[in-house]
Amino acid sequence: MCVSNEAAVREVCERFDHDRTRLLDVVREVDERLRCVDDRSMDAIARELKVPRADVEGVVSFYSFLSTKDKGEITIRVCNDVVDRMKGGDEVAAAFEQALGVPFGGGVGRGSAGAGKGGVDGGDIEGGVSLEYTSCIGMCDQAPAALVNDVVVTRLTPSAARTIVRKLKDRSGSEDLRTLLADSFGDGNNSHDLVRSMVENSIRRAGEVVLAPYESDAGLTNAFSSSPQEVIRVIKASRLRGRGGAGFPAGVKWEHTRAAAGDQKYIICNADEGEPGTFKDRVILTERAHLMFDGMTIAGYAIGATQGIVYLRAEYAYLRHFLDDVLAARRRDGRLGSGLADGFSFDIQIRMGAGAYVCGEETALIESLEGKRGQPRFKPPFPAVKGYLGKPTCVNNVETFCCVARIFEKGSAWFSSIGSAGSSGTKVLSISGDCHRPGIYEVPFGVSLRDVLALCGATDVAAVQVGGPSGRMVPPADFDRTLCYDDLATGGALIVFNQGRDLIDIASQYLGFFIHESCGYCTPCRVGNTLLKERIDRIRDGHGHPSDLDYLKELSSTITTASRCGLGWTSPNPVTSLITGFPELLEQRIPLDPSNNGTGFDLETSLRKAGQDSGLPSYEMEV
Amino acid sequence: MSSHEVTLFIDGKEIQANKDVTVLEAAEENGIYIPRLCWLKGLSPFGACRVCLVRANGRPQPACTQRVMDGMVVDNDTEELRGIRRNIIDMIFVEGNHFCMFCEKSGNCELQAMAYRHGITAPKYPFLFPQKAVDASHPDVLIDRNRCILCSRCVRASKEQDGKGVFGFTGRSIDKRLAVSSGEGLAGTTLDVDDEAVSACPVGCLMKKRVGYAIPVGERRYDQEPIGSDIESVAANKGGE
Ligand SMILES: Cc1cc2nc3c(=O)[nH]c(=O)nc-3n(C[C@H](O)[C@H](O)[C@H](O)COP(=O)(O)O)c2cc1C
Ligand code: SF4
Ligand code: SF4
Ligand code: SF4
Numbered sequence: 054m055c056v057s058n059e060a061a062v063r064e065v066c067e068r069f070d071h072d073r074t075r076l077l078d079v080v081r082e083v084d085e086r087l088r089c090v091d092d093r094s095m096d097a098i099a100r101e102l103k104v105p106r107a108d109v110e111g112v113v114s115f116y117s118f119l120s121t122k123d124k125g126e127i128t129i130r131v132c133n134d135v136v137d138r139m140k141g142g143d144e145v146a147a148a149f150e151q152a153l154g155v156p157f158g159g160g161v162g163r164g165s166a167g168a169g170k171g172g173v174d175g176g177d178i179e180g181g182v183s184l185e186y187t188s189c190i191g192m193c194d195q196a197p198a199a200l201v202n203d204v205v206v207t208r209l210t211p212s213a214a215r216t217i218v219r220k221l222k223d224r225s226g227s228e229d230l231r232t233l234l235a236d237s238f239g240d241g242n243n244s245h246d247l248v249r250s251m252v253e254n255s256i257r258r259a260g261e262v263v264l265a266p267y268e269s270d271a272g273l274t275n276a277f278s279s280s281p282q283e284v285i286r287v288i289k290a291s292r293l294r295g296r297g298g299a300g301f302p303a304g305v306k307w308e309h310t311r312a313a314a315g316d317q318k319y320i321i322c323n324a325d326e327g328e329p330g331t332f333k334d335r336v337i338l339t340e341r342a343h344l345m346f347d348g349m350t351i352a353g354y355a356i357g358a359t360q361g362i363v364y365l366r367a368e369y370a371y372l373r374h375f376l377d378d379v380l381a382a383r384r385r386d387g388r389l390g391s392g393l394a395d396g397f398s399f400d401i402q403i404r405m406g407a408g409a410y411v412c413g414e415e416t417a418l419i420e421s422l423e424g425k426r427g428q429p430r431f432k433p434p435f436p437a438v439k440g441y442l443g444k445p446t447c448v449n450n451v452e453t454f455c456c457v458a459r460i461f462e463k464g465s466a467w468f469s470s471i472g473s474a475g476s477s478g479t480k481v482l483s484i485s486g487d488c489h490r491p492g493i494y495e496v497p498f499g500v501s502l503r504d505v506l507a508l509c510g511a512t513d514v515a516a517v518q519v520g521g522p523s524g525r526m527v528p529p530a531d532f533d534r535t536l537c538y539d540d541l542a543t544g545g546a547l548i549v550f551n552q553g554r555d556l557i558d559i560a561s562q563y564l565g566f567f568i569h570e571s572c573g574y575c576t577p578c579r580v581g582n583t584l585l586k587e588r589i590d591r592i593r594d595g596h597g598h599p600s601d602l603d604y605l606k607e608l609s610s611t612i613t614t615a616s617r618c619g620l621g622w623t624s625p626n627p628v629t630s631l632i633t634g635f636p637e638l639l640e641q642r643i644p645l646d647p648s649n650n651g652t653g654f655d656l657e658t659s660l661r662k663a664g665q666d667s668g669l670p671s672y673e674m675e676v
Numbered sequence: 677m678s679s680h681e682v683t684l685f686i687d688g689k690e691i692q693a694n695k696d697v698t699v700l701e702a703a704e705e706n707g708i709y710i711p712r713l714c715w716l717k718g719l720s721p722f723g724a725c726r727v728c729l730v731r732a733n734g735r736p737q738p739a740c741t742q743r744v745m746d747g748m749v750v751d752n753d754t755e756e757l758r759g760i761r762r763n764i765i766d767m768i769f770v771e772g773n774h775f776c777m778f779c780e781k782s783g784n785c786e787l788q789a790m791a792y793r794h795g796i797t798a799p800k801y802p803f804l805f806p807q808k809a810v811d812a813s814h815p816d817v818l819i820d821r822n823r824c825i826l827c828s829r830c831v832r833a834s835k836e837q838d839g840k841g842v843f844g845f846t847g848r849s850i851d852k853r854l855a856v857s858s859g860e861g862l863a864g865t866t867l868d869v870d871d872e873a874v875s876a877c878p879v880g881c882l883m884k885k886r887v888g889y890a891i892p893v894g895e896r897r898y899d900q901e902p903i904g905s906d907i908e909s910v911a912a913n914k915g916g917e
Contacts, residue, residue: 092859099857105835106857107844114846114855409848426848431723431741573826573845573852575724580767583850584801611763614736615726 059097061086066101073102074442076424080113081407088180089120108425115426115572117187117408118367125161126180127221129153130200134189134329135562136485136548141210142197146186148211149199152218155184164222178221188410188566189329190368193485193548194255194492203370204230205252231371242339247375254336258508260479260495261471263337263455267344270388272458276351277394284355285311288457291465292477297323297413297450298520298544299619303457306447309437311356313445318358320349321441321448323418324365327410328521329566330546333481334451336493338365338372341455342379346401348454350388351461353399356447361401364418367408376403410570411620415448417572428572429618452481452545473499476537484509486518486549498537502527505536511549516556516635521546522563523623526556528634556635557593557642560627561586567624578621581612585628596655597643602632682746687753693744700728700739703752709904710752711761711793713768713786714827715740716876719836722828726764727790729757758794765791766799771806771850773822780888781880783896787825788879789903808853813863816885817874824854824881834873842867854881 065082069075079098084090090098090113099106113119131137131146146157155162164178192198195207199214206217220233235251238244243252259265276284289304310318322345326334337345349361365373380401383389391398404422406412412421416430419441440446449457456478460468469477476498482505485491489510496505506514517527519536520543527534527541534540550556564586573579588605591597609625616622631639644655682695686708693702698721703710714725721740728739731751739752751757768787776782791797808821826845834842842865846855858864867873874882893899 096859105841105844106859107831107841107846107855110846110855111844115848426845568849571849573848573850576726576764576767579826579849579852580771580804583804584767584770587802607759608763611760615729615760615764617723617726 058087059093062094062097063101066098071102073104074423076102076104076109076112077116077407077421078404078424080109080119081405084113084119088126089123091121091123095121111426112424115409116367116406119407123161123181124183125178127178127182128185128200128202129182129217130185130187130190131157132188132190132192132196132198132200133186134193134196134566135559136189136193136330137196137198138562139486139554140196144211145197145199145209145214148214149184149218152215153178153182153184155182157184157186159184164218178218179224179226182221187368187408188569189327189331191326191332191335191366192252193330193332193483195253196485200368201234202230204234205250205368205371206234207251207253242375245375247378248339248371250371252335252339252371254340255492256336256340257484257490257492258494258496260481260497262459262468262479262495263341263344263452263481264493264495265459267341267459267462269462270343270347272344272461273347273350273388276354276461277397281311281355281357284351284461287460287465288355291456291460291468293453293456293460293468294476294538295450296452296456296480296544298328298523298542300538300542303449303453306437306449307352307355309435310358310445310447313438315445317360317442317444318356319441319444319446320352320356320358320361321415321418321422321446322349322361322363322454323413323415323448323450324363324369325406325410325413325418326366326369326451327413327570328523328544328546329563330483330485330518330521330548331544332483332485333493333545335369335372337451337455337481338369338376342376343383344455344458345451346379346383346388346454348457349401350393350399351457352447352449352454354394354397356445358447359398359400361399362422362441363401363403364406364412364422365403366406366412370405373403373405409572410566411572411618414618414620417618418448419446426572428574429620450544472497473535473537473539475539480536480543481545482536482543482547483545484547484549486547487511487514487551487554488549496536499535501533501535502541503532505547506532506549509547509549511551513551514549515552515554516550518546518548518550518559519543521548522566522627523619525626526560526630526634531634555593556631556638557589560631561589561593563627564589564624567620571620571624572618575615575617575621577612577615578617578624581608581616581621582624584608585612585625589628589631592639592642595642595644596659597639599643599645601643602639606632682744682748684744684746684748684750686750695744695746697744698740699730699732699737699742699744699748699750702744703739703750704907705910707908707910708752709907710739711790711904712740713790713825713878714829716829716833716878719829719832719876722832725768725825725827727761729760729764731757762794762796765794765796766801768825769799770801770803772825773803773805773808779823779880780883781823783891783893783899785880785898786878786903789898792898793902793904804850806850811856811861813861814865814867815863816869817862817867818883818885819854819856819862820881820883821854822881823879825879826852826854827878829876829878830854830873830882833876834867834871837872838868840866840871840873842871842873 095109161181197209198207231249239253293303294300409427412427417427421427436446482494568582691706712728714722723738723741730739811819831843834840844855
């Protein structure tokens with residue numbers, strides 16, 4: 054139960070040296086220990102860190118995984134991503150709700166209400182339980198999935214949900230949730246003693262760059278035998294571009310960061326992986342941690358940084374101890390620490406997010422690391438000049454760092470011989486949805502969408518969401534297009550939809566995601582996405598009007614043009630790609646009933662819906 | 677022209693400006709009004725309302741944060757930008773609960789005046805009718821969040837000018853709300869009625885108690901002349917020199 058505890062709060066603030074830039078870590082930890090950050094805890098934190106109370110509340114209320122209200126000992130977060138719902142997530146959610154007797158977002162229950170119903174035994178869940186929905190947790194290949202505190206549970210069914218609830222009721226006080234909830238652990242390092250997770254890697258195709266075996270630190274040794282300038286030259290020669298979505302040339306970014314003046318510089322690894330449908334970084338972190346850390350160390354050497362930070366999304370907290378352990382081993386082996394290469398010292402720490410997709414945007418990520426709300430910054434200045442704590446900072450994606458290490462193992466000529474002209478190397482794809490073999494595929498750039506669909510066993514395909522909701526919904530006519538920076542660019546997510554899916558509803562769900570995840574800083578994104586969803590829902594439900602298409606186009610253009618960061622620039626994409634790629638779908642759904650002056654407005658249906666919405670007894674028209 | 681000056685073009689008009697100023701400031705000094713809501717002289721720019729969006733060398737940027745550059749070509753009063761501004765003003769109206777006819781700020785309100793300047797009589801978007809809390813706990817100042825446009829002028833004024841940090845924001849996205857530095861409402865904070873934060877509010881969200889209706893509706897600031905007229909009259913005067 055959430056009881057404010059001044060001593061505990063003071064202790065946590067003490068541990069972070071009363072450093073206000075660690076505010077997020079402080080509230081995270083208070084939340085973890087007391088199971089919420091209530092009014093009195095916020096007062097105490099504000100006093101201890103000497104920050105305005107409103108700033109503390111601003112941070113706590115910004116991140117989905119933090120709460121100002123009691124959430125009990127156990128929080129079950131059911132993933133409500135499109136793919137999870139395609140795979141039966143709604144039934145799983147209903148089963149949890151019924152077995153626990155707590156509605157979603159409805160506060161803390163004890164779980165006893167489920168007694169007798171749905172085959173669940175009576176009894177209490179000690180300490181109470183709360184139930185929430187959460188955006189994509191990166192498990193689309195084994196959906197539906199949920200988080201029970203930090204523990205990931207996958208391939209859920211209603212009966213699995215009921216079993217989980219029963220286990221939680223039978224749990225004896227201190228029993229480890231990981232062992233309690235998993236009947237068996239997943240492959241590879243998922244069974245590692247420090248992970249012990251039922252998550253599976255689902256590596257279907259390992260390519261030669263990221264997922265090929267990697268044991269030596271050949272990359273690191275080779276890099277250290279060159280000068281930092283030479284290292285940057287090699288990365289530029291490899292034509293490596295960022296794998297996190299934007300595709301910026303890595304060598305150029307490094308060069309700017311190296312050139313920027315600063316007594317201290319930082320390397321940040323972006324492991325926020327929040328784009329729905331993306332789960333490749335999860336697998337890389339599990340199986341290629343050394344490759345990634347080698348890449349970060351090489352980057353540190355090249356730009357003259359002494360500190361590296363991995364910003365790990367809260368959903369992947371189950372990997373935290375494992376990654377810390379890998380770092381400890383590297384310190385022991387002399388691959389981190391001082392004197393790595395003539396006078397070069399480098400260390401890496403893991404820092405946690407707290408549930409916010411926008412924190413994947415590099416400047417929002419930096420704000421978050423500085424203990425603030427995850428709101429993007431003005432650019433310029435770019436992080437290369439003024440980043441974390443005002444110092445030159447280089448942010449790259451998990452996969453980008455892996456490419457770096459491999460380039461130094463095998464050479465830039467080898468790397469740039471793979472892939473297509475403008476896009477060298479491979480891309481690790483996360484494929485999910487309607488296909489026989491969802492999972493991870495590392496393919497050379499330039500492969501056609503059609504070939505990838507054949508690989509993963511997708512038939513009867515109506516559309517592919519390339520790059521997640523912020524990308525594009527691609528119609529079959531475009532399946533011969535290729536995956537690369539110059540054609541269909543993607544951070545790695547491919548979500549397949551078959552002919553039976555309602556693409557308009559999927560667009561609506563994606564808008565729901567952006568509404569949930571917008572930081573709310575600027576007007577067009579904060580308000581515009583809600584307005585887009587209102588109108589697309591109307592069309593979905595058969596109440597659209599032909600003029601709605603122009604309305605949606607104009608609104609989308611305002612959001613895209615006037616928003617402040619990448620989230621708002623891309624949030625209308627689910628709508629605009631429907632309009633451009635699937636116009637007939639929208640037109641079919643928009644009624645043209647002359648009896649209503651062609652407005653498509655049906656008084657009777659509208660009144661009935663209004664009645665339902667208001668919760669009043671059903672309204673019958675009397676004509 | 678001295679060495680620290682640059683030349684830029686706003687809607688084709690050539691102007692000179694100090695190289696350290698923003699497009700919004702340069703325009704203003706030359707009698708060109710760029711509509712804005714979250715910007716307030718003396719506070720650090722915030723770039724959040726997006727009403728001052730211009731195209732600087734073709735790229736959409738808020739004029740309040742965009743620095744001038746030599747030879748920069750700025751579009752301000754174009755069909756496209758007027759349309760975007762109207763849409764944004766509409767959005768601000770529908771995300772709140774604004775009933776101007778019952779609002780003490782009417783006539784002195786920057787949002788209302790901005791709507792009139794852009795020819796808006798009713799928003800084209802559906803009203804969202806959000807639930808937003810009123811806070812009347814403070815003896816001298818009332819908060820009516822229904823009218824808050826999240827511009828952060830009070831937040832910045834309290835931090836930068838009053839040295840306090842009375843205000844902030846909670847939540848995110850469409851659930852973002854004005855926050856105060858106390859669990860007990862505004863009364864629990866150190867806010868004083870004479871704080872800059874209170875007068876920084878462009879709308880009827882932060883209101884001083886017991887001073888309402890001193891000036892009758894119809895005789896208030898923007899009842900007399902459209903918002904921005906003071907800036908544009910500089911141009912008229914300059915033209916007459
Ligand atoms: C809303 C939003 C979310 C993002 N999420 C991620 C993410 O989860 N991981 C990532 O690497 N990049 C993400 N990015 C891109 C980053 O801003 C940045 O470009 C990237 O981390 C740079 O690394 P790279 O050049 O190696 O790709 C996101 C961008 C936006 C606008
Ligand atoms: S575009 Fe959206 S996410 Fe980005 S700053 Fe604006 S409100 Fe925040
Ligand atoms: S704050 Fe301004 S726009 Fe809102 S109701 Fe009052 S006068 Fe109207
Ligand atoms: S209270 Fe007024 S000044 Fe403060 S954010 Fe709201 S509208 Fe802006």
